Amino acid sequence: MSREIVQTNDAPAPIGPYSQAIKHGKELFCSGQIPLDPKTMNVIEGDVAVQTEQVCKNLSAVLSAAGYSFDDIVKTTIFLIDMNDFQAMNEVYAKYFGNAKPARSTVAVAGLPRGARVEIDCIARKVSS
Numbered sequence: 001m002s003r004e005i006v007q008t009n010d011a012p013a014p015i016g017p018y019s020q021a022i023k024h025g026k027e028l029f030c031s032g033q034i035p036l037d038p039k040t041m042n043v044i045e046g047d048v049a050v051q052t053e054q055v056c057k058n059l060s061a062v063l064s065a066a067g068y069s070f071d072d073i074v075k076t077t078i079f080l081i082d083m084n085d086f087q088a089m090n091e092v093y094a095k096y097f098g099n100a101k102p103a104r105s106t107v108a109v110a111g112l113p114r115g116a117r118v119e120i121d122c123i124a125r126k127v128s129s
Contacts (some may be wrong), residue, residue: 008065012036048085
């Protein structure tokens with residue numbers, strides 16, 4: 001089984017020594033996305049809802065580049081710098097996941113890169129090839 005690096009210009013370029021995603025067999029492991037604008041590489045200004053929207057757009061671009069969608073996601077991890085942002089983040093998150101509802105963990109962290117309020121990573125799996 002081969003390991004394939006996923007890279008798209010429609011999502012932010014990695015800001016460190018990692019890949020946007022790794023495809024291994026039927027599984028896709030997406031690195032955490034923060035609310036970076038892929039063109040400017042600047043964090044989108046705004047509250048956690050605005051930032052979550054950009055994070056989901058970035059995840060969508062990476063998923064699409066690998067031939068996956070939100071329906072294929074089986075697990076997400078959400079990192080918030082303030083758990084008081086949970087409800088606003090969750091409302092935006094729900095728009096993208098609809099009935100898919102993957103397994104999920106949400107944790108509060110002391111800080112995120114570039115002052116972001118939210119980061120989301122995910123694991124996706126294709127049911128068929």
